[in-house]
Structures are given as structure tokens and as C-alpha cells.
Amino acid sequence: VSVDGDRLAARLAAIVGAAHVVTDPALKSLYEHDATGRFSGSSRLVVRPGNVEEVAETLAACSRSGAAVVPQGGHTGMVGGGTPRDGEVVLSLGRLQALGEIDRAASQVTVGAGVTLERLQLQAAAGGLDFPLDHGARSAATVGGMVATDAGGHLALRYGTMRALTAGVEAVLIDGRIVTRLGGLLKDNAGLDLPELLIGSEGILAVITRARLRLVPARRRRATALFAVADLDTALAVLDRLRAATPSLEALDYFEETGLRRVCERLGLAPPFSRSHPVYLVAECAADVDPSEQLLAAADIVEESAIATDAAARKALWRFREAHNETVRSLGVPLKLDVSVPVGAVPVFERDVRTLVEDVEPDAELILYGHLGDGNVHVNVIGAGEAADTLEDLILRAAADRGGSISAEHGVGLAKSSWLDLCRSETEISLMRDIKRVFDPGGILSPGRVLRE
Numbered sequence: 464v465s466v467d468g469d470r471l472a473a474r475l476a477a478i479v480g481a482a483h484v485v486t487d488p489a490l491k492s493l494y495e496h497d498a499t500g501r502f503s504g505s506s507r508l509v510v511r512p513g514n515v516e517e518v519a520e521t522l523a524a525c526s527r528s529g530a531a532v533v534p535q536g537g538h539t540g541m542v543g544g545g546t547p548r549d550g551e552v553v554l555s556l557g558r559l560q561a562l563g564e565i566d567r568a569a570s571q572v573t574v575g576a577g578v579t580l581e582r583l584q585l586q587a588a589a590g591g592l593d594f595p596l597d598h599g600a601r602s603a604a605t606v607g608g609m610v611a612t613d614a615g616g617h618l619a620l621r622y623g624t625m626r627a628l629t630a631g632v633e634a635v636l637i638d639g640r641i642v643t644r645l646g647g648l649l650k651d652n653a654g655l656d657l658p659e660l661l662i663g664s665e666g667i668l669a670v671i672t673r674a675r676l677r678l679v680p681a682r683r684r685r686a687t688a689l690f691a692v693a694d695l696d697t698a699l700a701v702l703d704r705l706r707a708a709t710p711s712l713e714a715l716d717y718f719e720e721t722g723l724r725r726v727c728e729r730l731g732l733a734p735p736f737s738r739s740h741p742v743y744l745v746a747e748c749a750a751d752v753d754p755s756e757q758l759l760a761a762a763d764i765v766e767e768s769a770i771a772t773d774a775a776a777r778k779a780l781w782r783f784r785e786a787h788n789e790t791v792r793s794l795g796v797p798l799k800l801d802v803s804v805p806v807g808a809v810p811v812f813e814r815d816v817r818t819l820v821e822d823v824e825p826d827a828e829l830i831l832y833g834h835l836g837d838g839n840v841h842v843n844v845i846g847a848g849e850a851a852d853t854l855e856d857l858i859l860r861a862a863a864d865r866g867g868s869i870s871a872e873h874g875v876g877l878a879k880s881s882w883l884d885l886c887r888s889e890t891e892i893s894l895m896r897d898i899k900r901v902f903d904p905g906g907i908l909s910p911g912r913v914l915r916e
């Protein structure tokens with residue numbers, strides 16, 4: 464630790480208490496690795512403020528000493544957005560745990576950045592409501608990071624991403640000023656919406672400390688189907704059928720033969736059907752009356768199906784899909800690319816990706832899955848070795864060429880900042896840089912994330 468590091472640590476300890484400034488290398492290392500195993504760095508220190516005023520004083524102190532800061536939430540990110548690079552201060556928001564009363568009239572709730580998705584879901588359910596966003600990292604991912612990355616998950620098909628569910632934020636600027644807009648007004652068009660700008664800004668503009676979130680009435684009955692289909696074109700036909708049959712469709716995720724085999728091996732699970740199939744879909748409907756009938760709308764075009772309505776059986780079907788991430792991770796450090804393409808282009812984009820991997824590194828294993836109804840494909844290449852960089856470039860270009868985005872729901876972070884121009888114009892990027900300078904003139908907040916240095 465440098466002398467200046469010591470001084471900053473002492474200053475921060477005076478703000479948050481010595482117990483919440485972590486300088487011990489072993490303890491610090493808990494904050495220094497990302498969920499993919501691809502990003503890590505040795506932080507200068509980790510600071511854990513307990514309220515918004517402490518966040519403000521912490522940022523002001525870092526600002527005065529010119530220390531680079533990276534905000535960190537539940538530490539489930541996959542693009543190096545919240546993982547420190549060498550020498551950066553980690554600002555962990557985990558202690559911002561306030562969970563407000565549900566405002567029934569507005570159907571909203573105000574929650575601290577450090578509240579996990581799961582806790583938020585339980586709080587909403589206790590009030591007879593749902594927070595309609597869900598994903599596999601629910602027990603660890605926190606609200607601050609989810610707003611900052613405009614997280615998606617499998618319910619986006621019906622309810623949109625965090626952007627659609629966020630009615631306001633409280634955030635701290637790098638100089639310590641606090642911007643609070645948590646009123647949650649549905650109609651409020653008084654000028655530029657600055658808090659809105661922070662949704663999806665990945666920590667490069669300000670640090671989100673609280674969010675005002677929208678809730679929906681809890682749907683009483685749920686039905687989940689696992690369908691096996693012959694190919695992705697049929698999968699799209701299933702989507703079409705289900706959409707026409709029911710407004711209660713919430714999710715249509717997919718995975719494939721290779722991924723399923725790996726998941727079953729890892730978890731010691733029996734495969735869901737007696738035969739193996741190229742593509743599997745998880746469809747979920749939720750309504751006030753049992754929606755399982757509506758899931759049968761696609762019955763004649765699927766090869767095999769299983770439908771569940773009770774929570775445990777539904778969870779077991781989802782497990783085949785949700786376990787893909789941890790399974791891939793267990794096989795090594797994957798090349799992991801979260802992209803989106805227009806929904807109708809998913810089959811052709813998958814063909815592009817398969818061809819690229821076969822041409823560039825035929826020995827690599829390709830595991831594709833994602834949120835089909837959103838056109839959101841998670842590309843995972845295992846064993847790409849030295850070809851990883853080449854493949855990364857080619858796959859991101861292929862997504863852009865098909866009219867897609869280099870980042871669907873995980874964010875740009877450090878991982879993809881070099882490719883932002885594939886899906887944003889020069890004008891857009893230059894405006895982003897101007898805005899970044901207004902919020903963070905010294906360039907010390909999440910440097911290098913989103914906008915390449």
C-alpha cells in the first residue's frame with residue numbers, strides 16, 4: 464500500500480468506520496474476481512459505506528485524491544464492469560439494504576442498491592405483488608447493479624428490462640452531490656430526465672444508491688412447459704403460436720443438445736425426455752386462472768413436451784435452463800458473449816456462429832442458449848484457446864451484421880468497449896463521451912468501462 468493509499472484509507476475509515484475499509488489482501492480478493500473468471504485486478508482498497516451520505520463523502524474523498532473508483536453490487540457481472548483493475552478503489556454497495564414499505568396506490572417500492580433480487584421478490588410477494596424481473600443469479604445480484612446495467616432476464620418478453628421497471632433513482636455524483644428522484648410519478652415530463660440516463664450507464668456517470676421500482680399484481684396461477692423441437696425455425700413458430708394463443712406468455716427461453724448434456728452430467732440429472740433433441744424451449748405463462756391449456760397451442764409442432772404447474776416441478780424444468788451458466792463456468796473460463804439480434808434472425812445468427820467456430824477453432828465446444836423471445840443469445844465458447852480474441856471479434860461483428868447489439872443484458876463493461884462502434888454511431892459515441900465528461904470530468908469513475916480509454 465502506497466503512502467497515499469494509506470492516507471486515502473485513513474480518510475475513508477473516518478467516513479465509514481475502519482471495519483468497512485478493507486485493505487487486507489485475502490479479504491480484498493473476495494471483491495476482485497468476476498463471475499466468469501475472466502476479469503480480475505488487485506484493488507487499492509475496498510470501501511463499504513452504509514448509507515447515501517457515506518457514499519457521497521467517500522466519492523468526494525476519492526475525487527479529491529484522484530483515485531479511480533469502481534462501484535460494485537452483488538458481484539455477478541460478466542463483463543468486468545464491477546471488477547477492479549489494478550489500483551482501483553472498489554466501492555461496494557452491499558450495505559445499502561433498506562427495503563421500503565410497498566406503496567400500494569402507486570404499486571411501487573423504494574429499495575437500497577444492496578438489496579438482492581430475491582429479497583425484493585419476496586418483499587413484493589408478501590404484499591400480494593410481483594417484481595416482474597427474474598434471472599438465475601437472483602440470490603446474489605443486487606438492485607443497484609441491475610439498474611446500472613439495465614438487467615434483463617427471462618421475463619423481459621412480457622415486462623421489459625430494468626429500464627421499464629425503474630420509476631426513479633437516487634444517485635451520487637463523483638464530487639459527492641446527491642441526485643434524488645424517487646417520487647415515482649407516472650407522468651412527469653419536466654425537462655430532461657437525468658435519472659433515466661443513469662439506467663444502463665454501468666457506473667460511468669454516477670453511483671446508484673436507491674431505486675424506485677414498479678410492481679405488478681401477483682399472478683395466481685403459473686404453468687411452465689419444456690418443449691423439445693426439431694430446430695430454431697420451429698422454435699420461432701412455437702413463439703408465434705403461444706403469442707397468438709395467450710397474452711399471459713411471460714418467458715420463452717431456449718437451450719440446445721450440447722448444453723443440456725453438460726448440465727445433466729454436472730448435476731447428475733436424468734435428461735428430461737427419452738430421446739435427445741436439437742433445441743429445447745422453456746415457456747412460462749402466468750394468469751389468474753391456470754394457463755396450462757394455452758401452452759398446448761404449440762403441441763402439434765413440438766417433438767415432446769412436459770408441463771408443470773406446481774412450484775417444485777416448474778423449478779425442476781427451469782433448472783435445465785438456469786444451470787447452463789454455472790455448468791459452462793465449471794468447464795473452464797469460457798468466451799462468453801451476450802448479444803441480441805432481431806428475434807427472427809436468431810436461426811441465421813446461430814448458423815453464422817457455428818460456422819465461425821468450426822472455421823476458426825474446430826476443437827472448441829460451443830454452447831448456445833438464451834432468451835429466444837427477446838432475440839437474446841448467450842454465446843459460450845469453451846476451449847477457444849488462442850483463438851478466443853479472433854472469435855470474439857467475429858461473433859460480435861456477426862451480431863451487428865444481423866442488425867443486433869453487442870450487448871443485450873450483461874452490459875459493455877471492459878469486455879466490449881472496443882466494439883461499441885459496431886452498434887452505436889460515431890455521433891452517439893461522441894455524445895456519450897461528452898456526457899461522461901459532464902458527470903465525471905476527472906474520468907475516475909469506472910474508467911475504461913463502456914467507453915474505451
Ligand code: MLT
Pocket residue numbers: 598599785787788801833841
Ligand atoms: C442467463 O441467462 O443464464 C444469464 O444471463 C447468464 C448467462 O449468460 O449465462
Ligand code: ZN
Pocket residue numbers: 598616833834841872
Ligand atoms: Zn440471460
